[in-house]
Amino acid sequence: EAGVAQSPRYKIIEKRQSVAFWCNPISGHATLYWYQQILGQGPKLLIQFQNNGVVDDSQLPKDRFSAERLKGVDSTLKIQPAKLEDSAVYLCASSLAPPGSGNEKLFFGSGTQLSVL
């Protein structure tokens, strides 16, 4: 079974530049998550999709971050403009169904390590 695919693996940009990350979840997984993980901390949820609808984006800094999941499959996360504090690993995860369903096991991609200089 193919896993969650993410790209790029690494990205280095200067502050105020823009960056985009791409995620292809496991086929058939309705729930897709974007997490931000700063070194030494646990993953922090940025946005959660159920199919192509947003379930939770309460912790997404909407003045600079945006995400979409057109057609309920692939997803992109964009940062514009980037700040120094955005340096982190951005993890995409998918699950067959949402939490509480019994099928909420998360499968993570390898992540994108972003460095903002």
Add this chain to the structure above:
Amino acid sequence: RKEVEQDPGPFNVPEGATVAFNCTYSNSASQSFFWYRQDCRKEPKLLMSVYSSGNEDGRFTAQLNRASQYISLLIRDSKLSDSATYLCVVSLNDYKLSFGAGTTVTVRA
């Protein structure tokens, strides 16, 4: 109070030792509980779900204490390969999961 709190460690133990650590959660209505393992510079992977009656998977035992609102993970006969960060994950309602900051375990030869 944080939604999910873990002792960051590190727990530094010799091979063969037993190590145990807890995770506390703030929402008494939480229903689902999990332990994920994250190796250095890798993505998290599910280690085990935590059931009300407690459950065991080989050398790993997970327990849930609803009255005191914590879950625990015990590792018996520690192996070098058990060195990792263990993330506690709790469902806060029917659709949201929250991660703890992780407990680091280092098993030394």
